[in-house]
Amino acid sequence: MRILVDADGCPVKTEIHKVAVRYGLTMVLVANGGVDGPTDARVERILVPQGADAADDWIVDHAAADDVVVTADTPLAARCLPKVAAVVHPTGRRFTDDDIGSALAMRDLLAQLRESGTRTRGPAPFTDRDRSAFLQTLDAASQQARRAR
Secondary structure: OEEEEEOOOOOOHHHHHHHHHHHOOEEEEEEOOOOOOOOOOOEEEEEOOOOOOHHHHHHHHHOOOOOEEEOOOHHHHHHHHHHOOEEEOOOOOEEOOOOHHHHHHHHHHHHHHHHOOOOOOOOOOOOHHHHHHHHHHHHHHHHHHHHHO
16 A cells, blocks of 8 residues: 655645655655655655656556545546545545546636636645645545555
8 A cells, every 4th residue: 555646746745754654654756857755765756757647647557446646636536536546635635436527527617718718716825724634634545545455
């Protein structure tokens, strides 16, 4: 069981590391640029070739049913769910088969609005409340995956 992290721009690497240490899990940071984050034996760094979806493709190819994936990328979340991996957003939202379709539809709608010139709000600023919610959700997902093993 591992925690696979879409590491480019991930704001919760420290929190992921805390959970990985607590449960004796490997934290795998996947990026196509410099991979920063905690340094210890539990942290693996995977540097993928440059390309829009190279990190996503690596994560999907290596995700397994007992893994937890951390990403803010809705299409990546949708690709990981069929692998039966738990997928958690850095704000603490857990992606599920029941809600991924509506999340993708909303993403596509907002992209179409921006392309047509409509100004949309970006994501809300990341808060301490988001960080706390993330820690709770990641901890619960990690415990659930451990029990499933």
